[in-house]
Amino acid sequence: MTFIKGDFFVSLLLNYSIMVATTDITVNKAEQSKLNDFSFEHLPFGKYFTDHMLEADYENGEWKNVEIKPYQPLLLSPSLAALHYGQSIFEGIKAYRDKEGNAYIFRPQDNFRRFNISAERMAMPHVPEEIFIEGMKQLVALDKNWIPNKEDHSLYIRPFMFSTDEVIGVKPSETYKFLILLSPTGPYYSAPARIYVEEHYVRAVNGGIGYAKAAGNYAGAMYATAQAKKKGYDQVLWTDAFEHKYVQEIGTMNVVIIIGDKAITPDLAAGTILDGVTRNSVLTILKEAGFTIEERPISIDEIINAYKANTLKEVFGTGTAATISPIQELRYKDFVMTFETEKWTISPMVKKVLTDIREGRREDKFGWMVKV
Ligand code: COI
Numbered sequence: 001m002t003f004i005k006g007d008f009f010v011s012l013l014l015n016y017s018i019m020v021a022t023t024d025i026t027v028n029k030a031e032q033s034k035l036n037d038f039s040f041e042h043l044p045f046g047k048y049f050t051d052h053m054l055e056a057d058y059e060n061g062e063w064k065n066v067e068i069k070p071y072q073p074l075l076l077s078p079s080l081a082a083l084h085y086g087q088s089i090f091e092g093i094k095a096y097r098d099k100e101g102n103a104y105i106f107r108p109q110d111n112f113r114r115f116n117i118s119a120e121r122m123a124m125p126h127v128p129e130e131i132f133i134e135g136m137k138q139l140v141a142l143d144k145n146w147i148p149n150k151e152d153h154s155l156y157i158r159p160f161m162f163s164t165d166e167v168i169g170v171k172p173s174e175t176y177k178f179l180i181l182l183s184p185t186g187p188y189y190s191a192p193a194r195i196y197v198e199e200h201y202v203r204a205v206n207g208g209i210g211y212a213k214a215a216g217n218y219a220g221a222m223y224a225t226a227q228a229k230k231k232g233y234d235q236v237l238w239t240d241a242f243e244h245k246y247v248q249e250i251g252t253m254n255v256v257i258i259i260g261d262k263a264i265t266p267d268l269a270a271g272t273i274l275d276g277v278t279r280n281s282v283l284t285i286l287k288e289a290g291f292t293i294e295e296r297p298i299s300i301d302e303i304i305n306a307y308k309a310n311t312l313k314e315v316f317g318t319g320t321a322a323t324i325s326p327i328q329e330l331r332y333k334d335f336v337m338t339f340e341t342e343k344w345t346i347s348p349m350v351k352k353v354l355t356d357i358r359e360g361r362r363e364d365k366f367g368w369m370v371k372v
Contacts, residue, residue, distance in 0.1 A: 108132075
């Protein structure tokens with residue numbers, strides 16, 4: 001008797017359904033958390049996952065089966081369209097905990113908007129806010145004890161969608177899966193980066209998919225990056241496809257160049273640059289700090305001339321995973337620019353403002369933190 005009663009309450013606690021706007025999110029909780037056996041020491045980026053994930057299916061023009069469930073493998077057909085033609089997009093977002101233990105997500109609405117821009121470009125359906133945002137909040141709330149309580153650490157949130165038609169004809173799929181995973185994570189780069197300016201391979205071209213957070217953009221970058229690594233560099237700085245003259249992005253990050261009192265970053269007009277949420281946050285902080293912000297094409301010659309004239313102060317990458325990554329060496333052909341990053345003050349200031357806002361030590365006057 002007691003057993004049946006207990007069982008009933010356990011199943012009530014483990015399985016429930018939340019109605020969010022028009023979408024039901026079913027919650028099936030893990031019977032046991034993996035947290036007890038988990039160490040937050042030396043956390044690499046993206047290797048460990050929390051107790052739960054969110055999964056939803058798109059079929060017949062609507063999203064259904066929205067479920068938060070224990071983190072588990074997927075069973076997929078070998079003819080799955082995404083595996084063959086790469087209709088697959090993702091986002092990267094971070095969650096933090098304040099001193100009182102409240103969980104916050106950093107600018108999720110901006111990633112939500114960008115996700116659906118990527119979806120549009122890749123001929124995929126939009127994911128509605130009640131699944132992307134509300135589902136994410138539910139998931140983070142459920143696994144909030146997985147948010148590391150350490151400086152430079154966070155809970156990395158990975159929403160993604162891929163096509164699931166089981167057919168190898170080339171066409172937009174009629175069915176899709178949307179998932180959200182959570183990964184407690186440490187710093188992405190452990191040291192200032194050495195960067196090779198790429199002038200043969202290209203990441204993006206006008207009219208292409210550079211502005212979309214499409215899986216293929218990352219796959220296409222791997223070979224050139226591997227070549228740069230063989231030469232002793234960490235990442236490449238992409239240049240434009242026509243002249244290899246104007247800089248685009250660094251590896252998985254946007255690039256910001258400080259020349260005098262100007263913060264310069266490539267503009268988004270050609271559709272070759274990812275509209276980074278961290279990029280936007282960094283420009284906002286730099287503007288507040290009195291820098292003139294210039295979003296415009298910037299050539300490698302302009303960077304070299306500023307370096308030679310001693311007006312090039314700092315070059316750094318910005319991204320969700322990396323936050324801010326200082327560049328200690330930038331090589332273009334045989335010309336090597338080196339920087340004493342330990343003497344820099346601008347990017348460390350921006351990083352401090354950003355982390356203080358995220359970790360609740362500074363007023364969030366831009367309204368970036370969303371409480372879960
Ligand atoms: C992010 O910063 O979230 C990224 O997209 C980088 C990721 C590919 C590791």
